[in-house]
Amino acid sequence: MSSTFDQIANIIAETCDIPRDTIKPESHAIDDLGIDSLDFLDIAFAIDKAFGIKMPLEKWTQEVNDGKATTEQYFVLKNLADRIDELVAAKNAGTGA
Amino acid sequence: MDLDYFKLIDRIVDLNLGERTIVVEAQVPEKHTIFEGHFPGFPIMPGVLLTEAMAQSSGWLLLGVLKFERMPFLAIVKEAKMRGFVSPGQLLTIEAKVEHEGSGFAVTKAKGRIGKELKCSAEITFGLTPFPDPAFRVHMDAMAEKIGFPMQVLKHD
Numbered sequence: 001m002s003s004t005f006d007q008i009a010n011i012i013a014e015t016c017d018i019p020r021d022t023i024k025p026e027s028h029a030i031d032d033l034g035i036d037s038l039d040f041l042d043i044a045f046a047i048d049k050a051f052g053i054k055m056p057l058e059k060w061t062q063e064v065n066d067g068k069a070t071t072e073q074y075f076v077l078k079n080l081a082d083r084i085d086e087l088v089a090a091k092n093a094g095t096g097a
Numbered sequence: 098m099d100l101d102y103f104k105l106i107d108r109i110v111d112l113n114l115g116e117r118t119i120v121v122e123a124q125v126p127e128k129h130t131i132f133e134g135h136f137p138g139f140p141i142m143p144g145v146l147l148t149e150a151m152a153q154s155s156g157w158l159l160l161g162v163l164k165f166e167r168m169p170f171l172a173i174v175k176e177a178k179m180r181g182f183v184s185p186g187q188l189l190t191i192e193a194k195v196e197h198e199g200s201g202f203a204v205t206k207a208k209g210r211i212g213k214e215l216k217c218s219a220e221i222t223f224g225l226t227p228f229p230d231p232a233f234r235v236h237m238d239a240m241a242e243k244i245g246f247p248m249q250v251l252k253h254d
Contacts, residue, residue, distance in 0.1 A: 057200040
């Protein structure tokens, strides 16, 4: 089974037509890959479907806007993969995502 | 169907918030200037208007799902397929289903039929935001009443 990062990278490559080999764990989805909010909706839909979760994008955005989190925590892909793993673990533990 | 005001849905036939589905009707007018140009001698509904009708149908469904607390705004149209001609005077029936409700967005699938014949389909993504203006919400309430939105289903969900 491919890693969470690989699955995300494949989704981004397919959704945004970005060459797969340019997508790295250290890539920032917005600053490095140039993904805009509309494309991110598409990506979020694909990730939600692939992992059976509901990424709390609005909560994350609010945290960034309030200065409680940085965009790197959510939009650097290795960090995004960690957040997704946490959401999947919470879902499997029955604690909700 | 009021093409001049871009209000394409005439009546909600069924809204099932448990199943997250809606069925609406839209009566294509017999005459309109659109049909004079699209096309002379062969008037048909433009595909963009069929797509908009599917989006508006999905929008009413999402308003119900969201209990009118947020407004769905059209963001992405995928796989829009015009499968057959829709002519002036025909009654278009559109059904839509929520495919996914994400954080701040939702995705629907919609299909339009004339009788039993499938004429159009699409997957549509909406951004969900608070109503940007109170007057807008009042307007949507009035529209909801006009097209027979079953407000009582919001209380029983």
